[in-house]
Amino acid sequence: MESKSRVRIPDLLGMKRSGRKITMLTAYDATMARLLDNAGIDVLLVGDSLGMVVLGEESTLGVTLEMMVHHTRAVVNGARRALVVADMPFLSYQASMRDAVKNAGRLMQQGGAAAVKLEGGTAAAATIRRLTDCGIPVMGHIGLVPQSVHQLGGFRPVGRTGVEADALLRDAEAVEAAGAFALVLESMPAELAGRITAGRSIPTIGIGAGVECDGQVLVSYDAFGFFDAFVPRFVKRYAELGTAVTEAARRYIEEVRKGEFPSAEHSISAGSGS
Numbered sequence: 001m002e003s004k005s006r007v008r009i010p011d012l013l014g015m016k017r018s019g020r021k022i023t024m025l026t027a028y029d030a031t032m033a034r035l036l037d038n039a040g041i042d043v044l045l046v047g048d049s050l051g052m053v054v055l056g057e058e059s060t061l062g063v064t065l066e067m068m069v070h071h072t073r074a075v076v077n078g079a080r081r082a083l084v085v086a087d088m089p090f091l092s093y094q095a096s097m098r099d100a101v102k103n104a105g106r107l108m109q110q111g112g113a114a115a116v117k118l119e120g121g122t123a124a125a126a127t128i129r130r131l132t133d134c135g136i137p138v139m140g141h142i143g144l145v146p147q148s149v150h151q152l153g154g155f156r157p158v159g160r161t162g163v164e165a166d167a168l169l170r171d172a173e174a175v176e177a178a179g180a181f182a183l184v185l186e187s188m189p190a191e192l193a194g195r196i197t198a199g200r201s202i203p204t205i206g207i208g209a210g211v212e213c214d215g216q217v218l219v220s221y222d223a224f225g226f227f228d229a230f231v232p233r234f235v236k237r238y239a240e241l242g243t244a245v246t247e248a249a250r251r252y253i254e255e256v257r258k259g260e261f262p263s264a265e266h267s268i269s270a271g272s273g274s
């Protein structure tokens with residue numbers, strides 16, 4: 001039975017120490033946030049993956065701060081227990097420290113997020129330090145960093161060569177030293193993610209990074225079968241809701257066309273109250 005009290009950042013650190021796995025899923029609206037929160041999820045990530053799974057873009061690069069504030073507010077409205085973390089979108093934190101502070105501040109003040117997530121290792125360390133100095137909790141994200149998809153040459157696993165693996169070990173160290181409270185490890189060999197996890201005192205949350213991470217995250221639209229334009233190998237489908245929605249819509253269309261809906265049961269008669 002989950003505790004009903006709000007999940008807070010120190011709870012995640014406690015979970016790493018006690019060996020209890022952290023669970024995180026993405027959400028982009030209040031209804032999904034409420035459903036996942038009711039299930040007992042620890043962290044709701046308002047991911048910039050919304051660009052792909054909600055807005056139908058080919059990458060996350062077109063997501064703006066305004067979009068993130070809007071969707072973060074909705075998720076916060078639906079979440080009672082989960083910690084809500086908002087992604088900082090592409091170019092909202094890279095151009096200057098001033099932008100980074102102002103934009104992270106908006107995700108917290110206007111969006112209501114408890115923390116922000118940003119992509120990058122050693123290159124992002126100074127920004128992480130500045131934000132944490134301002135009292136803004138930061139979750140790091142290294143490995144396959146989707147905002148650098150063009151630089152990476154596609155959505156591909158990283159850390160498979162010795163050079164890339166060493167760089168990721170240094171990135172993880174730099175992100176922790178800069179004050180991040182947790183670190184997402186995306187799409188890398190399980191053995192490397194295990195080494196990073198063992199070497200760090202902040203929790204790691206893996207996606208395509210094996211079972212040794214301190215927690216796991218999936219894009220909810222992938223996990224529940226809403227999104228199938230591109231399904232990475234590491235995604236497990238926990239439901240086929242996309243098929244269920246299409247099937248339900250077909251039944252609705254058929255019943256409306258045949259005049260079977262609305263039936264008397266779903267019609268309002270005079271003096272029937274509600």
Ligand code: KIV
Pocket residue numbers: 026045046047048049050087141184207217218219
């Ligand atoms: O945007 C997102 O959904 C993410 C997860 C894949 C970790 O960053």
